[in-house]
Every structure is written in C-alpha cells, then in structure tokens.
Amino acid sequence: MSAEKLWNGLREILSEGQINTNPDDLYDAAADRYKKYAKARKVLDVPTPLAIVYPKSVEEISKLMSFCNENLINVIPRGGKTATEGGLENWKETTIVIDAEHLNQIIKIDEYNMQATVQAGVPLQVLEDELRKVGLTTGHSPQSKPVAKYGGLVATRSIGQFSTLYGGIEDMVVGLECVFPDGHVARIKNVSRRAGGPDIRHIAIGNEGTLCYITEVTVKVFRYYPENNKFFGYLVKNIDTGVSVLREVMVAGYRPSVARVYSEEDARQHFYHFYQDHCVLIFMAEGNKGIVEATAKGIEEAVAKYQEGIIEQVDSTLIEDWFNHLNWSQQDIDDEIEGMIENDSHAGFTTEISADWETIPKIYYNVMSRIRNEFPRAHDLTMLGGHSSHSYINGTNMYFVYNYSINCAPEDEMRIYHHPLQTIIVEETLKLGGSMCHHHGIGKYRNEWTKEEHGSAYYMLEKLKEAFDPNGIMNFGTIFPQEEGIKYQK
Numbered sequence: 001m002s003a004e005k006l007w008n009g010l011r012e013i014l015s016e017g018q019i020n021t022n023p024d025d026l027y028d029a030a031a032d033r034y035k036k037y038a039k040a041r042k043v044l045d046v047p048t049p050l051a052i053v054y055p056k057s058v059e060e061i062s063k064l065m066s067f068c069n070e071n072l073i074n075v076i077p078r079g080g081k082t083a084t085e086g087g088l089e090n091w092k093e094t095t096i097v098i099d100a101e102h103l104n105q106i107i108k109i110d111e112y113n114m115q116a117t118v119q120a121g122v123p124l125q126v127l128e129d130e131l132r133k134v135g136l137t138t139g140h141s142p143q144s145k146p147v148a149k150y151g152g153l154v155a156t157r158s159i160g161q162f163s164t165l166y167g168g169i170e171d172m173v174v175g176l177e178c179v180f181p182d183g184h185v186a187r188i189k190n191v192s193r194r195a196g197g198p199d200i201r202h203i204a205i206g207n208e209g210t211l212c213y214i215t216e217v218t219v220k221v222f223r224y225y226p227e228n229n230k231f232f233g234y235l236v237k238n239i240d241t242g243v244s245v246l247r248e249v250m251v252a253g254y255r256p257s258v259a260r261v262y263s264e265e266d267a268r269q270h271f272y273h274f275y276q277d278h279c280v281l282i283f284m285a286e287g288n289k290g291i292v293e294a295t296a297k298g299i300e301e302a303v304a305k306y307q308e309g310i311i312e313q314v315d316s317t318l319i320e321d322w323f324n325h326l327n328w329s330q331q332d333i334d335d336e337i338e339g340m341i342e343n344d345s346h347a348g349f350t351t352e353i354s355a356d357w358e359t360i361p362k363i364y365y366n367v368m369s370r371i372r373n374e375f376p377r378a379h380d381l382t383m384l385g386g387h388s389s390h391s392y393i394n395g396t397n398m399y400f401v402y403n404y405s406i407n408c409a410p411e412d413e414m415r416i417y418h419h420p421l422q423t424i425i426v427e428e429t430l431k432l433g434g435s436m437c438h439h440h441g442i443g444k445y446r447n448e449w450t451k452e453e454h455g456s457a458y459y460m461l462e463k464l465k466e467a468f469d470p471n472g473i474m475n476f477g478t479i480f481p482q483e484e485g486i487k488y489q490k
C-alpha cells in the first residue's frame with residue numbers, strides 16, 4: 001500500500017497526537033531486549049515500523065485492526081516493552097506498532113469477589129500498589145513487575161516469583177476482552193469456573209500478539225499477609241539435592257510461595273556474600289498464619305530428609321534482603337544496557353525450560369557438559385549456570401543463565417554466542433521430552449523449534465492462526481515459523 005493511503009487511513013481513525021513517526025522512537029520499536037546490544041550499538045538489521053499508534057479505546061483498536069487486516073499491514077501489539085525473545089521485533093516493511101499506553105485505567109477492584117479488572121496498559125506495579133492499600137495483592141511478581149503491563153503479561157503467559165503459591169498468569173486470569181484482526185471484539189465473562197466447552201481464555205493467554213489484541217483483563221486477587229512471611233536458606237552439595245528437596249516439599253502438598261535452587265555459578269551472582277562456592281536452596285512461606293506455620297514445618301521436614309546433601313542453613317534475613325531487591329526498574333534495565341556497551345559483555349542471557357522431576361537434572365548436566373565441550377567460544381563465557389525457580393507437583397523449570405564477553409562485531413553477537421548456546425539448551429530439552437520455553441514465550445527466536453515443541457499438536461496451533469488471523473497480519477514471525485524471517489534469525 002502507498003504511504004499516503006496508510007497515513008490517510010490512520011488519520012481517519014486517530015488524531016495526529018496519537019500517531020508517532022519520530023525516527024528514534026521507530027528505531028527503538030524495531031527490536032526488544034533480545035537484540036539489546038545490537039540495538040544500543042545502532043547496528044540493528046531489521047526494518048523499522050512505519051508508525052507507533054496510541055489508541056484510546058477498544059473502538060479505535062477495532063478500527064485499526066480492520067484497517068490493517070484489509071490492507072495487509074503487519075501489527076505488533078506493545079505493552080511495557082520488557083519482551084526478551086523478539087516478540088516486539090519487526091520483520092516486515094509495512095508495520096505499525098499498537099501501543100497500550102492510553103489503556104491505563106484500573107476499571108474495578110472488587111474486594112468481595114476477590115478480582116480486579118484493568119485495561120491492557122496498566123502496569124502490574126500500579127495495580128499491586130492500589131491493592132496493597134486495601135490489604136490485597138495480585139500474587140503476580142515477575143522481576144519486570146515495575147515495568148510490564150497487563151496486556152503483555154497475559155500475552156506472554158508470564159509467571160512471577162511467588163508462582164508456587166499463586167500460580168502463573170494463566171491461573172489468575174478470570175476473563176478478558178480482546179480484538180481480532182477482522183475488528184471483532186470478544187469479551188470472555190468473569191465466572192469462577194465453567195464447563196462451557198474448551199477454555200477459550202487460552203486463545204488469548206500466551207498468544208504473544210499473534211492472534212488478537214488484548215484490551216482488558218480481570219484477574220483474581222489475594223489477601224496479603226507480609227507480617228507472616230518466613231524465609232529459609234541452605235547451602236547444598238549439588239543441584240540434585242536441591243531438586244530432591246523441592247520435589248519433597250511439593251509432593252507432600254505444601255505450597256511455599258518461593259522454592260528455588262541455584263547452581264554454584266548462578267549462586268555466585270546472587271548470593272556472593274554467603275554462598276561459599278556451594279549451591280543455594282531457598283524458600284519463602286507466605287499467607288495466613290496457619291498455612292505459613294504448616295508450610296515452614298513441611299520445608300524443615302523435607303530438608304531433614306535430605307540432610308546428607310545439606311551443608312548448612314543460612315541466616316534467613318539474608319534471603320529476605322535479597323528478595324527485597326530483586327525486581328528491575330526501568331532505570332535498572334537502562335543501566336544494564338549501558339554496562340554492556342561499556343564492557344562489551346552480555347550479562348544475564350537466559351533460556352528457561354521445563355520438564356518432570358526425573359528429567360530436569362539430566363537436562364541440566366547434559367547442557368552443562370555440551371556447552372563446556374562443544375561451544376566454540378566457551379573461553380569467552382564468564383558465567384554458565386542455572387536455577388530452578390518454579391515448581392509443580394510433577395516437575396519444575398530450569399533457568400539457564402550465561403554471561404559472556406563479546407569478542408566480535410556487535411551485529412554478529414547473536415549468531416556467534418547466543419544462538420549456539422540456546423540451540424544446545426533447546427536440543428537437550430526437546431530430546432528428553434521437556435518444553436523449550438517455560439515462561440518467556442517463543443517470540444521470534446525460538447520459532448525454529450515451535451513445530452518440534454508441539455509435535456502432532458502443532459496442527460491445533462496452526463489452525464488457530466488460520467482461523468483468527470487468515471491474512472497473517474498479527475506479529476509476523478512470532479511463535480509461527482516463517483521462511484522470510486530466517487535471514488534475521490541467526
């Protein structure tokens with residue numbers, strides 16, 4: 001379509017102030033944190049979107065989506081911009097970014113029915129702060145909590161640090177409203193449960209902007225009892241001991257809000273002041289007094305059962321302090337990028353996978369060994385480790401973390417370092433039947449494995465895309481593998 005037709009179409013729907021064509025902002029919108037180093041070095045190799053638009057209502061979003069659908073304009077929905085897997089990266093020449101900035105209203109906090117309704121652009125921290133005033137909490141605490149917004153949190157199927165008690169976002173969403181490419185507005189009502197056919201919330205939850213634009217969300221809320229919190233920390237001999245204790249706590253039926261084990265290398269980054277070259281196991285028990293006391297007892301019993309693998313217990317205030325400084329503000333995010341540029345190093349790249357209890361340690365050791373033996377730039381690694389941070393009755397996750405010095409042209413960083421590392425992690429995980437993406441989503445940089453991840457069930461995913469986005473205008477290249485994207489991928 002001609003540029004003139006695009007501008008005229010946008011101006012018919014929005015006012016001038018709602019359309020941003022500032023070149024710096026468009027460059028910023030071309031990629032997310034996946035290519036943060038290349039972006040900061042100004043060597044991004046992807047097209048910039050043509051405009052960022054800021055609708056103020058569902059009606060405007062519906063009109064924008066219809067306009068883009070009719071004219072084959074690629075749409076990238078955007079929230080807090082904390083995406084880590086390329087979900088916000090642009091792979092099309094004709095793209096507009098629909099930013100949720102003006103959808104910023106908390107619509108209702110319903111203390112009796114224990115749910116809150118927000119527009120998609122409400123930051124998680126804003127709702128959390130409002131709830132705390134009345135003794136409630138969202139229970140949702142990803143490290144990006146100060147910045148991430150509800151539309152993005154739901155679209156990426158996010159999970160927070162207290163997930164073992166409260167669940168992931170999928171356990172919190174009661175109902176929602178979303179807009180499909182043909183402009184149809186769908187509202188999923190708020191009920192405590194229903195058996196009304198397949199659970200259609202899951203078409204929107206985790207869709208990463210590839211099927212619909214989420215405009216409103218209703219989530220469960222919980223009573224907040226910070227005065228009852230109990231923290232536990234232990235130095236343990238190895239990852240296996242830590243995973244065994246986590247499993248013991250979970251299968252005994254306890255739900256501490258936090259249950260984690262860190263490898264020695266990863267522990268050094270977080271607990272350098274007390275880890276003494278050992279793995280670190282931590283728990284937090286949260287909730288009403290009776291539940292906290294029972295959970296604390298359950299944790300102590302599980303630790304006692306694996307006593308031979310426990311080196312010592314650490315002062316609980318060290319764990320509490322660490323928790324109080326874990327979240328990232330926008331300033332932390334900006335400072336991290338400055339640090340990367342200054343030092344030509346990448347600190348804290350991650351690939352998070354999941355599997356059942358018996359498989360997780362196998363994946364962990366296979367990955368460690370393959371990276372150390374096969375990765376051609378192993379000498380540039382400054383850290384390689386991992387932690388399990390989200391546990392379930394039948395398994396847990398492993399969050400591989402790797403830091404490296406960047407000794408190549410900035411535009412080659414992903415090809416030389418990240419891609420081979422991520423490939424080893426994903427291959428080892430899929431080989432043993434695990435999932436290659438526990439919580440950051442597929443974005444654009446794990447889509448080469450989407451079909452393998454889903455196997456014969458990929459049929460269902462593909463049919464959803466064909467049904468809801470037949471013209472393929474929603475976030476091209478995200479989740480669904482695309483030939484045309486391969487040139488940007490490595």
Ligand SMILES: Cc1cc2nc3c(=O)[nH]c(=O)nc-3n(C[C@H](O)[C@H](O)[C@H](O)COP(=O)(O)OP(=O)(O)OC[C@H]3O[C@@H](n4cnc5c(N)ncnc54)[C@H](O)[C@@H]3O)c2cc1C
Pocket residue numbers: 032033076077078079080081082083084086087088100120141142143144147148149150151152153154155156157158159160161207208209210212213214215328333439440475478
């Ligand atoms: C420091 C840091 C810590 C993090 N910690 C965690 C963590 O603990 N747990 C976790 O799960 N994730 C974490 N993440 C990843 C990220 O914060 C989450 O994926 C978050 O849910 C993204 O929300 P956002 O509002 O920033 O979305 P964005 O980054 O703006 O978008 C993310 C994706 O969702 C789509 N999207 C955004 N809004 C909508 C909408 N309204 N409708 C449809 N699609 C939409 C986008 O197109 C994109 O694909 C972290 C990221 C950072 C930078």
